Amino acid sequence: MDINDADDEEFGFSRNYFLSKELGSSGKKSTHKLSDINPVDEQELREAIANIEPKHESEIASLMNSYRSLYSKWAFELRHVLTLLLVDLFCQCKTLEDFASATLTEYGVLVINGYLQSINLKQMLIALAELLWGQLKTQRRTPSGNSSKVQQPFNSRSVDDLLAFLDGPQVEGDECLVCVVIHNIDGPGLRDLETQQYLARIAACSNICVVASIDHVNAPLLWDKKMVHTQFNWCWYHVPTFAPYKVEATFYPLILTHGGTTQSVKTASIVLQSLTPNAQNVIIFNNLYTICRERFLVSSQVTLNSHLTEFKDHELVKIRRHSDGQDCLYIPLATEALEKLILEISQ
């Protein structure tokens, strides 16, 4: 890599950026609407996606197979560098799990699915500590230090204590006993700074080694220099699999269903049907407090407001400021959708 190469690259980036901006603004903007494409039912679409026939199946299989020859190298790296990071395009689960089951047999392995929406870090630490404790027991090494500490169950210990245990001097030399396999370390459940800091501290523990995969182009932005250079110490590997994101994609909204009329009607009807009869009446007539009162739907302004707040929370009702300054309530559904909704509710 040369200085000039880097300069050229930087120049290329900025040039491309401005060119694309220019292209976007100068060209005639397309007026086509997304709604011109027939929206589809999300559930059906997800099922259809799961059943798409894969392209290049044999090539993908042989590509995945070719990675098996790298396993010994990865295991070697893992023993010395302690952390591996697989830059990934497409689902990495198979490769990682295959690697773990084929090579990491002498380690205790904990698999973390970073693509899940939320991950309990404390539970993860407890699981790791228990795994390490089990490993130590099978190798007949009792942790040095205070024995009373061992007596205390892991789930009642603090996070720092657990980390201290994982980083403990139980093992001679640099041998590590537990391997954490993290699918999508840049996934939604692990994306916040605090979690990444804890993950970095876990990676820096002497008894732990980490194998992780990333999918997002901006994943390195999650880490600061301290984390990168002194804690994670990633050894990067480029391992594209071209296998579809089957599980990961289920946590993302699908484009042609999002905001579609069918979907809104369905959601709205589910919410409405779960409301109390009085609240249902309020939303259906969506009228003034007086009307509600006349009909004995609500007894006070407070009750009406509490109903409205709930509707607002579920986006059944929205508020718009009228030109005369008054707040107006409206239902953000198209007329046909509304008709359909009333029909469904009244059934």
Place this chain on the structure above:
Amino acid sequence: MSAAEIRRDRAWRCPDMRKQRVKDVLRNINADAFNDVHCWVQSSFNEIRSNGMLDRAKATRPYPIVTNPISKQLYTGLVFTKNMELFDDLLTFEDLGLHLKSRGCHVANLSSFDFSAKNGIDGCLRGLLRQFVKTSLDVADMSVLALWYIDQGDYDNPVVVIIDDLERCCGSVLTDFILMLSEWVVKIPIILIFGVATTVDSLRSILPSHALQCLSCHKFILGSPAERMDAIIEAVLVKRCSGFSVGHKVAVFLRNYFLRQDGTLTSFVRALKDLSSERPVSLPETVLKQLFSLPSCRRNGLVEPNEEIFAQGLADLKRLQNLWSSVVLCLFEAGKSHEITLLDLYCETLDPELHHSRASDHHLGPEAAVVMSSSDHHVHGPLQNHVFISQVVRKVRLLKLSLIRDLPLVSLNQLLNRWEKHTKGIIEIHEKVRELQSIVKFEDGKALKRELTDISKQVSFFCAFVLSYINTLKFCSIEKRATSLNSEGKYETQVITMVFAPYYPQGLVTSPGWLQAQGLYPREPLLLFHTATVPSTKRLKTRSNPSVYKNGKAVNEKAAALIDFMVEKYMQPIECIPYHEIICFKNVDKLQSALMGDPRRTIQVDLLEFHKFLKCSCCSKNSNIPFPSMHDTSIMYMLTQEYGDLINLHDWYQSFKATVLPPRIKGKHRLKHSPSPKKRKEAKESQNKSEGTVHAATTGSHACTLQTDNIDIMTVKFCRAVTELQITGLLRMPSKRRPDYVQRVAFGL
């Protein structure tokens, strides 16, 4: 060298050993500073102890003991790291902790993480107790620490708390911590050590005055990053028997990585570690055949598999590598005063092209090299390489010149002593260095003798002059002829004339002060004229004695000739030696990808050039245009390149559809028309025949067909591709303001 020896040698390349070596080097560099810190800790501890010791009952009381304010002083060591990034020194503070522990101190290493506003004072106290008491406690309290300290038995060892990154600590938490410790210092002899990355002002900006008043500070300064870098390079890459080497390109990459990434030693050490875990070439048991197919062997005409040649080759490799490393270290020693870093020197001396060009351009003479070096260093294209090569030639030349002109005999002697150390065990050079050393010693002794004679002569001459001056009080001139070598290597004679006159206020040679001290006061001005450039007695003395000067220069010239000889003959870059592939790591791309990853680029390349990975015959031919057989997400991403920063979803969908479904067969792929499995298979085959490479999208399972009879397969594929691009972060999904558009995030590789 036998195969067993090769394997044993390979053990040198073991990453653990290398890691340990780097650690040792860093520890040794800081050894003096660590010893200073320990001495200070010990004296501070003695000071605290002089205030008296407490008994168990008093010491463990949870409330403070009323004492004089002096006993509330916390002895604080400020260790200035001189680094841009503090994490470069995290290991240093760990080592400092170990060093103090080995001297009997109780040490806790805390970081800014323990002093966060979120955890508060409780967090740092817990951190402290965790390291000392080693049990988890329900209530964190200082009395626990006091009790623990008493339980340690004697009151002989101080408690040292090291906080490695002062600037990142939360000020209020640190203030509380300091105030609390100052109350307890009489019970527990706590000494603080702060790692400071910036200046002493940072302490003032973080802590309020009442906390500062509790601190009694002492400063320590660690070795500079440049010194440490040179030491690491020497120990890991240059020193003999490292059994491991890198090619020129890798060395240049390492240098650039260090200078461009963040200039931190940690990143460089990390790169070295990654490098260490790489194996230069795989050595199977049937090594011989493979070894003779190495490019370096073919280049050198070694094509016949012969065990003897191979053994000799390996022995030569080791010998030449040792010679090279000795010469580099000698050059570095000579260049130290010229601010030549070992990193630069290392990179340049590894360049095989330089070696070849030096061999071929030798007859061109020095002028050619100097002319080339004076040109612009940022020239692009092929010239750049020549310029780069010439830099080291210039440097060597400069070194030679500096040796000839400037180096005094004493410094030359010191330099030769260091050379002697570096060349130990290398007969070819060591003998010559020893020879030169003896000449220098002889000359030095002779010079000393002459100097003494000169001084006595000068003194007698001066006394005679003063006497004549006192007697006559007239103008007096002294004329001296000095013969010396000029810059062009010719002898020239300078006439030095000194005229003394009584009114001159501050004579240099004949000082009026001296005269006054003798009780003599000149009545006339004293004037001094001379043609020599430096009007010092020493210079005049040297000039006045051309024979010594000539002899000294002769030794310097010999030293210069020796280094020239070493460079010419023994500085053979590793890549020019046969079998170097065994110990030399040259794959810069591999290192770069292991170190940097660059997912932004990598993921895009995967999408745009996926056929390179899959190696399918159907897509390789039409790699630059979207083709139906391609991976759906790749097609989609290729199509995005045609748009600006915003992509109309509808248009994108249509172009995707048009790409995947050529017009002829459009409409046949709706799942609702899905035929029976048999028919589907036939359809697929016929389609494959007609399209060559088109994969039918209609072969979904029967269950799928039943459930998705309303969904166009194109929609399904489109939706999946969009989601996949969203997961990789290459797209931003439609916003409420722009519901029909997605936004591109990456522009170009």
